[in-house]
Amino acid sequence: MIPVIYWSGTGNTEAMANAIAEGIRDAGEEANIIEVDSATQEVVESAEKIAFGCPAMGAEELEEGSMRPFMDDVNPLLKGKKVLLFGSYDWADGEWMETWEDEVRGQSVSYIDTVIAKGEPDSDAVEECKKSARALCEA
Ligand SMILES: Cc1cc2nc3c(=O)[nH]c(=O)nc-3n(C[C@H](O)[C@H](O)[C@H](O)COP(=O)(O)O)c2cc1C
Secondary structure (H helix, E strand, C coil): EEEEEEEECCCHHHHHHHHHHHHHCCCCCCEEEEEEEHHCCCHHHHHEEEEEEEECCCECCCCCHHHHHHHHHHHHHCCEEEEEEEEEEECCCCHHHHHHHHHHCCCCCCCEEEEEEEEECHHHHHHHHHHHHHHHHCC
16 A cells, blocks of 8 residues: 655645556555645555655745654655655746755655646646656556
């Protein structure tokens, strides 16, 4: 079972989470979509593969009320795991995701991939989410 843990303010990252879960299921694995406020450290600890989603917020940052503290809690648990990061952005160029990828890579994960979408994910972005999900399953 692959957890897909996300925060979304206006639904764009949530749509990506749904597409990622669909890609995981297409690959024959189970996906568990969890809004970050309902997620636990135990779910992360027991997963070999995991997807985290958060849009660009603040000034190229993770959402500070829920996602930032959750990542602070679970970062030390990610060593050796296979991780997919995803999220939506709007006016910038995806810098928040580069920073987030560096942060997670620094936890000595064994695999990392990222997928970003500008605003509401269009059909190409949905397809990219599914493709990255299948790659996570095969990693
Ligand atoms: C408070 C706030 C801060 C934001 N900061 C950024 C930012 O730094 N860079 C960016 O490209 N988009 C930024 N955005 C735009 C969101 O990332 C974008 O609207 C995204 O699609 C929201 O995803 P969601 O529907 O999952 O909440 C910000 C939006 C809000 C509301």
